[in-house]
Amino acid sequence: MGGLYHGRILLHWCDSCHTPVLSDTCSCGSSTRAIPVTPPGDARPAFPDDIAFVNQVYEEQFGITLIAEGHLALLNKVPDHDRMEEIIVGGSIVGAIRYVPATNRWEALPRPDAALISKPKKRFMVVDEGAVQSIRDGRSLLAPGLVSCDPSVREGDEVFMMTPYGACAGVGRARVGAEEAERMERGQVVKTRKNIPSEFVPGKSTWDDAVKANRDVLLKAEAASGKFIADSIAPYERLYKSVSYSGGKDSLATLLVVMKTFRKTPILYIDTGLEFLSTDENVEDVTRFYGLDCVRIPTVDAFWQDFESNGPPARDNRWCCRTSKLEPLRQYIDKHHGEIVSFIGQRKYESFSRMKNPRVWRNSYVKNQVCLAPIHTWTALHVWLYIFQEKAPYNTMYEHGVDRMGCFMCPASDAGIIERIRTMHPGLWDKWDMKVKEWLHKQNISKSSSDRDELEMTGESVE
Numbered sequence: 131m132g133g134l135y136h137g138r139i140l141l142h143w144c145d146s147c148h149t150p151v152l153s154d155t156c157s158c159g160s161s162t163r164a165i166p167v168t169p170p171g172d173a174r175p176a177f178p179d180d181i182a183f184v185n186q187v188y189e190e191q192f193g194i195t196l197i198a199e200g201h202l203a204l205l206n207k208v209p210d211h212d213r214m215e216e217i218i219v220g221g222s223i224v225g226a227i228r229y230v231p232a233t234n235r236w237e238a239l240p241r242p243d244a245a246l247i248s249k250p251k252k253r254f255m256v257v258d259e260g261a262v263q264s265i266r267d268g269r270s271l272l273a274p275g276l277v278s279c280d281p282s283v284r285e286g287d288e289v290f291m292m293t294p295y296g297a298c299a300g301v302g303r304a305r306v307g308a309e310e311a312e313r314m315e316r317g318q319v320v321k322t323r324k325n326i327p328s329e330f331v332p333g334k335s336t337w338d339d340a341v342k343a344n345r346d347v348l349l350k351a352e353a354a355s356g357k358f359i360a361d362s363i364a365p366y367e368r369l370y371k372s373v374s375y376s377g378g379k380d381s382l383a384t385l386l387v388v389m390k391t392f393r394k395t396p397i398l399y400i401d402t403g404l405e406f407l408s409t410d411e412n413v414e415d416v417t418r419f420y421g422l423d424c425v426r427i428p429t430v431d432a433f434w435q436d437f438e439s440n441g442p443p444a445r446d447n448r449w450c451c452r453t454s455k456l457e458p459l460r461q462y463i464d465k466h467h468g469e470i471v472s473f474i475g476q477r478k479y480e481s482f483s484r485m486k487n488p489r490v491w492r493n494s495y496v497k498n499q500v501c502l503a504p505i506h507t508w509t510a511l512h513v514w515l516y517i518f519q520e521k522a523p524y525n526t527m528y529e530h531g532v533d534r535m536g537c538f539m540c541p542a543s544d545a546g547i548i549e550r551i552r553t554m555h556p557g558l559w560d561k562w563d564m565k566v567k568e569w570l571h572k573q574n575i576s577k578s579s580s581d582r583d584e585l586e587m588t589g590e591s592v593e
């Protein structure tokens with residue numbers, strides 16, 4: 131991974147303000163410390179629904195409330211087979227959650243600091259004092275080092291290894307269940323996970339405090355984006371300018387930054403008819419709040435037309451982007467302007483592949499649109515803090531466990547996120563499932579479970 135990574139981890143923590151800071155100095159004057167998150171390090175705030183969800187997963191597995199009330203928490207997406215997120219509390223990575231598609235469930239992967247927040251009530255082992263140092267050094271727990279094992283432990287479980295005095299020696303995966311562990315005389319009981327130490331300093335704070343702590347950071351980021359716009363717009367100055375607005379946080383931050391330069395810039399929204407209700411509402415809110423012109427390009431008919439011939443889009447058959455977005459956009463520009471400039475909320479920290487993307491480009495399919503990415507160098511946390519600072523109306527879906535706007539059934543989504551959307555918005559899925567069923571029926575394909583697996587658009591994240 132090291133060779134692919136071209137960004138710098140910007141995420142730090144201020145132990146005086148108890149907030150994340152995207153710089154080595156807090157606006158309060160204190161020095162901050164770096165948080166060793168996994169690259170690309172695009173951490174975002176945990177909203178109340180995220181916190182409830184993380185706490186539920188940790189409660190079920192360990193009887194722990196991982197994120198205590200009044201504490202800020204961040205989630206950092208880690209490259210994984212499906213969806214995995216590190217959880218940052220008190221400036222430490224206290225654990226992760228991971229979606230396991232095979233069992234269709236979310237799993238908690240704690241770090242030793244989680245035991246500082248609250249002691250595990252299940253899925254723990256007590257280890258002999260003599261074994262503690264070797265566990266801390268990353269070696270596995272062997273049978274002679276085990277004192278006792280909580281009866282809830284099954285083979286393959288994530289477990290805490292606690293000292294007789296109640297401190298955490300390490301975490302890892304149980305090789306055997308509780309009964310066998312107690313019976314064994316030799317061999318490996320727990321495969322220890324190597325821990326990257328990070329310091330846990332708890333303390334209450336709010337997102338308003340975090341905005342204050344990042345005041346200088348945000349001023350700098352805003353100025354740099356303004357300078358980018360000023361430096362790159364010259365060759366396209368005569369063209370029609372718009373902000374490509376998706377209803378997502380990145381396009382909102384882009385709009386905010388662009389308005390600092392151009393005041394009222396029209397927004398361009400491609401309405402695929404497959405958006406969350408909250409996205410349509412957000413487009414209206416933003417248009418009204420800032421008194422903007424909104425060009426809405428409806429593409430729903432084109433989607434269902436192509437659906438008839440192509441079937442539901444899938445990971446390896448993503449015809450939908452071209453049908454629902456690129457082609458209608460190209461036609462719109464052609465008909466009304468000939469050529470336009472669009473400000474787009476693309477960011478390099480979103481993924482490793484985005485790191486390599488240019489900041490000014492033309493899509494090979496929409497050559498009549500010059501794209502500029504003013505917030506290319508921002509992380510998700512810059513975006514959120516800036517939105518909070520500007521008190522901008524953001525899409526409420528973010529508060530309900532969805533971190534990626536756009537078509538709800540997007541085949542590029544992680545299975546874990548699709549599963550959460552399914553649970554939270556059964557109405558959306560019932561309608562979608564019905565359409566898929568109808569199509570399958572027409573194709574005369576029996577919906578055997580293997581077909582269903584193929585058609586459920588799951589898998590790892592695609593950029």
Ligand SMILES: [Zn+2]
Nearest residue numbers: 144147156158
């Ligand atoms: Zn501070």
